[in-house]
Amino acid sequence: MLSRKIEDAVNAAVRAKTPDPVLFISNHMRKAVPSVITKVKARQILDSRGIPTVEVDLYTNKGMFRASAPSGASSGMYEALELRDGDKGMYLGNSVQRAVKNVNEKISEALIGMDPILQSQIDQAMIDLDKTEKKGELGANAILAVSIAACKAGAAEKEVPLYKHIADLSGRTSMILPVPAFCLISGGKHAGNTLAIQDINILPVGARRFEEALQMGSETYHHLKAVITEKYGAHGCNVGEDGGFAPNISGFREGLDLVKEAISRTGYSEKIKIGIDVSATDFCIGTKYDLDYKSPNKSGQNFKSGEDMIELYKELCADYPVVSIEDPFDKEDWERVKYFSGLGVCQVVGDDLLMSNPKRIEKAIQESACNALLLKVNQIGTVTEAIEVVKLAKDGHWGVVVSHRCGETEDSFIADLSVGLSTGQIKAGAPCRGERLAKYNQLLRIEEELGDQAAYAGDDWRMS
Ligand code: 2PG
Ligand code: MG
Numbered sequence: 001m002l003s004r005k006i007e008d009a010v011n012a013a014v015r016a017k018t019p020d021p022v023l024f025i026s027n028h029m030r031k032a033v034p035s036v037i038t039k040v041k042a043r044q045i046l047d048s049r050g051i052p053t054v055e056v057d058l059y060t061n062k063g064m065f066r067a068s069a070p071s072g073a074s075s076g077m078y079e080a081l082e083l084r085d086g087d088k089g090m091y092l093g094n095s096v097q098r099a100v101k102n103v104n105e106k107i108s109e110a111l112i113g114m115d116p117i118l119q120s121q122i123d124q125a126m127i128d129l130d131k132t133e134k135k136g137e138l139g140a141n142a143i144l145a146v147s148i149a150a151c152k153a154g155a156a157e158k159e160v161p162l163y164k165h166i167a168d169l170s171g172r173t174s175m176i177l178p179v180p181a182f183c184l185i186s187g188g189k190h191a192g193n194t195l196a197i198q199d200i201n202i203l204p205v206g207a208r209r210f211e212e213a214l215q216m217g218s219e220t221y222h223h224l225k226a227v228i229t230e231k232y233g234a235h236g237c238n239v240g241e242d243g244g245f246a247p248n249i250s251g252f253r254e255g256l257d258l259v260k261e262a263i264s265r266t267g268y269s270e271k272i273k274i275g276i277d278v279s280a281t282d283f284c285i286g287t288k289y290d291l292d293y294k295s296p297n298k299s300g301q302n303f304k305s306g307e308d309m310i311e312l313y314k315e316l317c318a319d320y321p322v323v324s325i326e327d328p329f330d331k332e333d334w335e336r337v338k339y340f341s342g343l344g345v346c347q348v349v350g351d352d353l354l355m356s357n358p359k360r361i362e363k364a365i366q367e368s369a370c371n372a373l374l375l376k377v378n379q380i381g382t383v384t385e386a387i388e389v390v391k392l393a394k395d396g397h398w399g400v401v402v403s404h405r406c407g408e409t410e411d412s413f414i415a416d417l418s419v420g421l422s423t424g425q426i427k428a429g430a431p432c433r434g435e436r437l438a439k440y441n442q443l444l445r446i447e448e449e450l451g452d453q454a455a456y457a458g459d460d461w462r463m464s
Contacts, residue, residue: 005032035060035157037111037122040146042103044096047071047407048435049241052084052096054141055409056103058149060116062156067148067413069141069378072405073189073241074279076331078357080381083139099139107138107146116153119169123147123382140381147382148413162413163446166420170387176422177210177447177454179203179461180440181275181324181401182217183430184224184262185247185255186240187294188279190406194250194294198279199242200259201427203323206271209456210447214440216268217431224262231258241406243430250295252276252312256320275324275427276316280309281352284330306336310343317345326374326401327351338369347372347399347462356380358389365396372399372462375423377414390421399462401425408435412442419446424463 009028010021018024039059045068047053055068071082083099090097110125126146130138155165167175181203187195202220207213228236228247236247249255256274263272283293288303304312306329316322326349329336334353341348351374354360358380364370373393377386393400400423402414408429415438418426426443429436447454457463 005029008032033061035062035116035153037114037116037150037153040103040108040111040149042100042142042145044100045409047409048433049407051094051407052091053407053409054096054099054103054139054145056145056149058116058146058153060153060157062153065149065152065156066411067145067152068409068411069145070376070405070409070411071141071378071407072376073407074281074352076352076355078360079134079355079376079379080140080143081134081136082141082378083136096139096141099142102138102142103146107142111146111150116150116157119147119151119154120384122150123384126382135381140378143381144378147384148377148411151383151413161446161449162416163419166383166387166417167422169383170391170421172420172422174422174455175419175450175453176424176463177443177450177456178402178418178424178426179205179457180210180213180217180443181425181427182221183242183244183427184221184259186242186244187246187255188277188282190242191240191244191246192238193240193246193248194292195246195255196250196283196291196293197252197255198277198282199240199244200255201275201277201324202259202263203273203275203425203461204268204271205273205323205459205461206268207456207458209454210443213456214431214444216266216272217440219266220259220262220268220272221431223265224258227258227261227265239430239433242404243433243436250292250298252291252316256316256322260320273321273323275326275347276322277326277349277351279327279352280329281327281331284333287330287333306333310336310340313340314343314345322346324349324372327353331355334367334369338367341368341370349374349399349401351376351403356386356389358385358392361389361392361396365392365398370398372401372425374401374403374427376403376405377417378405383417386417387421390423394463399425401427404428404436404439408438410435410438412438415439415442415446419443422457422463424457424461
């Protein structure tokens with residue numbers, strides 16, 4: 001068998017009249033021999049907040065494939081567990097050396113020899129090895145980084161782009177460029193201003209291509225910088241963790257007015273819609289909401305009830321081009337979110353409500369609690385399970401937003417994931433800062449590569 005392959009390679013080299021037959025034969029042989037995972041090596045790196053995370057280099061006969069795990073501010077009891085060392089003397093307890101060790105020893109030993117194309121078997125091997133429900137033994141940060149690296153290796157083995165491999169894994173043939181939700185204003189836990197809500201995003205649904213959407217996002221961002229400077233001075237342009245501006249405002253309307261003004265200065269008015277991530281769990285006290293929770297002098301004095309919040313959202317959707325609201329209520333306030341979704345005034349996205357957890361998603365679909373999934377891959381922990389929850393959401397006729405975390409890395413995997421799964425929406429932060437642009441710039445490359453085949457979700461951003 002091997003001698004036959006060598007003979008084929010030599011014959012091919014002769015036919016090609018190559019000036020470097022040795023290199024030609026070695027490349028030919030590398031392609032002819034099916035790859036297996038030969039080595040998995042992890043290290044500790046820092047994410048965009050300067051907090052440790054796991055990076056993995058996974059080797060096959062085709063080369064080395066690198067991936068890393070993101071990390072966020074919100075974490076809950078239903079999501080996969082990030083393994084951190086907890087030694088206060090090391091990165092204030094945040095180092096991930098145990099997760100790194102788990103990759104270098106246990107995971108590496110289990111995966112060496114496996115075919116990188118077989119994503120679900122690779123992911124299952126890690127799940128079996130971990131044995132806990134939340135991946136707390138090996139660490140979801142360890143498992144996810146390996147899972148993504150294996151996915152990249154699988155694409156290389158098939159000699160197809162990553163998004164195409166992901167589409168194959170999910171049984172899809174269509175590949176759609178998503179509408180980006182660019183973070184323009186940051187608040188909540190992501191910024192030091194007094195704004196309670198976490199971010200105000202813009203969605204260029206009226207663009208014809210992703211490239212045009214990125215241009216619209218960037219131009220609006222820079223107009224907003226001018227609008228904020230005029231009103232609050234240059235210090236109002238400091239940015240939050242996702243790259244959105246963080247002027248010292250406290251009201252929904254103040255932020256929305258700034259964004260509306262910036263959009264009108266671009267001239268794209270009808271083409272750009274607005275999304276809000278309220279992240280209401282962060283300022284829910286009992287059953288009431290404290291929109292002033294970040295203002296020491298006002299906090300605790302003016303609570304809003306769930307009903308007040310519903311009224312507020314209805315008004316905002318009427319007064320501004322708001323088309324999507326994420327986590328409008330506390331993550332356990334199923335009744336209110338269900339009632340609000342039923343009004344049909346906008347897309348209602350479940351982030352903290354669902355935590356990308358299949359059981360929570362199933363429950364939310366059955367109860368029509370919301371109508372879109374925010375998918376954070378590190379909350380679920382493997383590529384295979386991410387594909388499964390997207391299928392679940394789509395079968396339930398929901399929208400799907402592939403999402404970054406506030407702690408990001410240069411890894412652009414979620415860009416390919418959003419195209420491969422045709423989610424229609426991606427939220428990857430401001431059109432600024434390297435770790436955010438890694439995703440948007442990758443979408444530019446994918447659009448270029450798809451050429452005539454490239455389709456931008458545009459008005460079909462909800463895709464269901
Ligand atoms: C969110 C994300 C991204 P975090 O709430 O949608 O903005 O935040 O990564 O802090 O959970
Ligand atoms: Mg959120």
